Amino acid sequence: MNSPETPIKFSCGAVMKNRFMLAPLTNTQSFEDGQLSDEEFNWLTMRAKGQFGLVMTCAAYIQQIGKGFPGQLGIFADKHIAGHRRLTSRIKAYGSLSVIQLHHAGMRTPTELIHQSPVCPSRNEKFGARELSLNEVKQLRDDFIKAAIRAKESGYDGVEVHGAHGYILTQFLSQDINHRKDEYGGSLNNRARILFEIIDGIRAACGFSFLLGVRLSPEKFGMNLLEIKKVCQQLIDDGKIDFLDISLWDCFKLPEEDEFKNYSLLEHFTNLDYKNVRLTVAGKIKSGNDVKKILNADVDFVTIGRSAILHHDFPIKVMADPNFTPTKIPVTKEYLRKEGLSEKFINYMNRWPNFVADNS
Numbered sequence: 001m002n003s004p005e006t007p008i009k010f011s012c013g014a015v016m017k018n019r020f021m022l023a024p025l026t027n028t029q030s031f032e033d034g035q036l037s038d039e040e041f042n043w044l045t046m047r048a049k050g051q052f053g054l055v056m057t058c059a060a061y062i063q064q065i066g067k068g069f070p071g072q073l074g075i076f077a078d079k080h081i082a083g084h085r086r087l088t089s090r091i092k093a094y095g096s097l098s099v100i101q102l103h104h105a106g107m108r109t110p111t112e113l114i115h116q117s118p119v120c121p122s123r124n125e126k127f128g129a130r131e132l133s134l135n136e137v138k139q140l141r142d143d144f145i146k147a148a149i150r151a152k153e154s155g156y157d158g159v160e161v162h163g164a165h166g167y168i169l170t171q172f173l174s175q176d177i178n179h180r181k182d183e184y185g186g187s188l189n190n191r192a193r194i195l196f197e198i199i200d201g202i203r204a205a206c207g208f209s210f211l212l213g214v215r216l217s218p219e220k221f222g223m224n225l226l227e228i229k230k231v232c233q234q235l236i237d238d239g240k241i242d243f244l245d246i247s248l249w250d251c252f253k254l255p256e257e258d259e260f261k262n263y264s265l266l267e268h269f270t271n272l273d274y275k276n277v278r279l280t281v282a283g284k285i286k287s288g289n290d291v292k293k294i295l296n297a298d299v300d301f302v303t304i305g306r307s308a309i310l311h312h313d314f315p316i317k318v319m320a321d322p323n324f325t326p327t328k329i330p331v332t333k334e335y336l337r338k339e340g341l342s343e344k345f346i347n348y349m350n351r352w353p354n355f356v357a358d359n360s
Helices: 038-049 080-094 134-153 168-173 192-206 224-240 265-270 289-296 306-310 314-320 333-338 341-350
Strands: 019-024 054-061 096-101 160-161 209-214 243-247 277-280 303-306
Touching: 019 314, 038 054, 038 080, 038 341, 080 096, 080 134, 096 134, 134 160, 134 192, 160 168, 168 192, 168 224, 192 209, 192 224, 209 224, 224 243, 224 265, 224 289, 243 341, 265 277, 289 314, 303 306, 314 341, 333 341
Parallel strands: 019 054, 019 303, 054 096, 096 160, 160 209, 209 243, 243 277, 277 303
Antiparallel strands: none
């Protein structure tokens, strides 16, 4: 049994003081040029104060043409470093690990944000996306690596490479989306090539004492469960990452595909041979009891989203009361303001059904 207050040591040497990670939550609070705002700073540092052992930023874009949403945090230029240094200094002052998620939206980049067609491994009519040239694929790889170097210069303990949720690395992994005829398309090895090249490059540039994770999702956006499991096992076997972050959407459900229902979706991933790599999962882990169930299922630490929005100090509450249940939704805007959400973030939360009370 993994106790939520027990520290974790990663293979890189970093120590996480407990088993709670703040999920990389979209919040639309930063400036349109990607620079950190006071609102984003306050939101994230409040979670460090609330004793999340690892505080992860929202997805931070690594190329200007990869911006996924308005007010997104950026890490594509040196001008961003000063803001990130301010953030990492405060997060670490509370004893939390600071990690930035490296992201490129690919075909999911809204045209109105970049004033040109979004990019994709292959031309995609539905999203109006153009195909990346081979040189652009290699530039994309290099820009992920450069963003990690910038993150290290900014004082982050590590980075997470975002390969989930239908964004550009998912698009490369997907047989449905990636129809390239070169070394980055076709077989699974080719479709996963850019991900492994990014990991190799970050390790070479940032060293083995830098915390390195990968986020993957096994369903939706053309993902194949068995292929994602193969990619996970290869990442583990290569020994270059410290943790896998598997976004399951719901940690307690069965796989969508009938042929894989012999195990729960979670069990498909806890059954892998993790060696020295740590596992975290995300998806409807809302209460103290949920935390207990997930940690008892051989998961090393939990990734908390919704309950971290509702309670900046969710780890403190669960460690004090293992049966802690978060406040019921919908909640008022005033409640969310007190939990460190700006008006932009509160407005974004209106996308979540029944989360923000009307006329509040």
